[in-house]
Amino acid sequence: MSVLEVRGLSVDYGTLRAVHDVDLTLERGEVLGLAGESGSGKSTLAYAMTRLLPPPGVIRSGTVRYKGFDLLSLAPEQLRTLRWNDIAIVFQGAMNALNPVASVATQLLDVFRAHRPSMPRAARLARCRELLHLVGISPDRLDSYPHQLSGGMRQRVMIAMALALEPEIVIMDEPTTALDVVMQRQILEQMMELRAALGFSVVFITHDISLLVEFSDRIAIMYSGRVVEEAPAQSLYRAARHPYATGLLGSFPALRGPRRPLRGIPGSPPDLRHVPSGCPFHPRCASAMDVCTARTPVLAPVDQHRSVACWLEHENRGAT
């Protein structure tokens, strides 16, 4: 059963299209990985879903279905109540995500103040302590200010904050990028334990494919504002079908499983100002054909669990 359904979402930055007619489904309890180089639109997509994209971002089309609502059609006040209650976000770069002049307690309590106005103060404080305990931080850190915490601790505080209202969905945007490898793993493993215990769904955004493969159930790969392949993590890792997905997976060393030779992708990441005609990946693609320069392939299922947007696949299946 799906908790979040994105259909036909397009986002513009001024005159540039950053996200192109994207369809995406988040199933209950799953971890959906979003992968792609910087500029591929993965963060834009995630922020647009909750209408948090800063100016000059504008949503041009699409729906985001959640519990029977379309998030894109809600009045600001309705959307505000839904935020954090149902969809929480763990932001990238924990350094700046916390208000530097407010204590950890204030920032946690703010959430209850906004969403649980009738909750007594003592209960709110008790809940804050419980949350910090949950992510492995001593509750006496409540009175600390962000600059008094280490990077890892700040990220844990963010996670505790995200879980404060027991949301249905947690979006994690590069949650561990600023941290060292050991800390990354610790925090992600903890997050997955919490997910198992609390049962929320996760949209996990990172450019680190090896982390993604390890922690996601399903992965959608984005290129130039489009989803080019979507499949269960393990089968994608074993055999990607889109040439870009193959290249992306080949450019990272595997943390577990058999060793594979490392390859990169020739050429440079997509530039929104000069999107090639047809399939945007064709200038960098080794298998490009004539049709690729002329027409853009759409994302279509190739088997029960996998969708690919590539003319190679369409030909294999005899479609045009």
Added chain:
Amino acid sequence: MRFLLRRTVFYLVTAWAAITVNFLLPRLLPGDPVQAMITRFQGRLSGDAVQSLYVLFGLDQNTSVLEQYLSYWGNLLTGDLGLSFTFFPTPVSEVLGQSMPWTLGLMGVTTVISFGLGTVIGVYAGWRRGTWVDALVPVTTFFSAIPYFWLGLIAIAVFAVNWQVFPAAGGYPAGMEPGFSGEFAGAVLYHAVLPAVTIVVSSVAGWILGMRNMMVTVSAEDYVLVAHAKGLSQRRVMISYAARNAILPSVSGFALSLGFVVGGTLLVEMVFSYPGIGYVLFQGVNAKDYPLMQGVFLVVTLAVLVANLLADVGYLLLDPRTRREAW
């Protein structure tokens, strides 16, 4: 605490520098005009008074500069700033003592109003950027470019000469005896309206622009986005997350703007013949009353330093990261 200690030491050094500059200026620049002034008042000056003026301006050729410097400090510490030529034979310290409360009152009240008003408007303008509120920017820019004294002149022309709703000059009616009566207080307030409004209108624009730009900059910070994502009310995000951070540079910049504000206030007093330090300075300039001008400079500088220290305390209370320097 280390922060405040450092600042205090800095202000002490600055005070010392200002006093020393005050001591050196008449000695570096030609001293003839002072000598001429003293000669003019020769018959009416007591020996002590002449001596203290000699010390003040370094006219005594028989003593070394170091000796002069020491006796200069000696005079300062006993509150002896020489005699005023303009208000002869009143000592400068007494003239300043009488005019200081007027300036402090006018400036204190207008600065608080202007800072408060400018901050509130600036917060709103920055928050609602991209709407009609942006039209405020060119208007406030124009107002901040108008010299204080000229706006004062216009205010007098319109509200004192043309419409005669407010008095054109003075701090209280000419015939009234100053005292702690309700009547006197009312008259003082009535006389202060026009100068105060002039100062507020001239200075508020700077605070608005500065605060607006900081709000725009801060609104793009991650923690503001997080506050939105948390579903906090717009008010809460605007005040506790955006404005709360945007005000920090405003407070640390307060010290630096104070010089402007002081200069502006002095000018408005000149225009309105308000009985404060500025008007005293104006009279001193016209009469080439050097002891008075130097006294004004010293008192104003020391007052600014004290105000700076207060702003630092405010900053300390507002920013938990005290290790981050206010400079």
Added chain:
Amino acid sequence: MNAKTRAGLALLGFFGLIAVVGPWIAPYDPSAMGPDLLQPPSGAHWFGTTMTGQDVFSQVLVGTRGVLVVGLVAGVLATVLSIVIGVSAGFLGGAADELLSALSNIFLVVPALPLIIIVASFLPDSGDLLIAVVISLTAWAWGARVLRAQTLSLRNRDYVLAARATGERTWRLIVFEVLPNLTAVIASGFVGTVIFAVLLEITLSFIGVASISNWNWGTVLFWAQSNQALSQGAWWWFVPAGLCIAFLGTALALVNFGIDEYANPRLRSAGRGKVGFTPVERS
């Protein structure tokens, strides 16, 4: 370049033109007394006349040059001072930095107006250039402070470190590697200083500290004030000069906005709608 900056540059160009040709196109000698005493604006005297029958329009035209010259000279001197002190402080670091920073902070805190009044009244001759020099001595500190901070952050960038490692001389490093990256900051500081200098010069002329024999807008206001133009209802005597000051100041400030927006992209990106709620505009 946006509309605001263009408007600022256009206004500035207009005043620059007046500064050059003002004395030639002025219909009267600004100091010459005439038979029409205290006349309101008319075809013969666009801005009216003074108590002694001088033409206010000519005074404003002729006075433009003095204002701009003092503003520019003070601006250039103060900017050079701020570059020398600010960049050296930031680049050298250590005790030199401590000393130079303390010096600029002292100059920032001490109120400029009373200090300049004292200095100017001790000077035997207070002509335009001397006033410009005195103003620049009190106006450099803000720029120096900003430049020091910028230099500090530039000093440890890779390309400067690389140049340093190859044994470049310090002054070459500063001139060729650091300064070009400070252009926007320097330009903005320069424009800010010109605003400051213009206001200060006019103020000094108005209170009669600077020489009143040179015409500038402040001198016009000085004579208007000392002849009680206000109580006689001679608004034309002080309104034009004051408006000129305000428009010149606005022009400079608008140019500075342009520079600021260039240097700080966050100010530039025009935002629509509420922050925190991305607009949905279906086409």
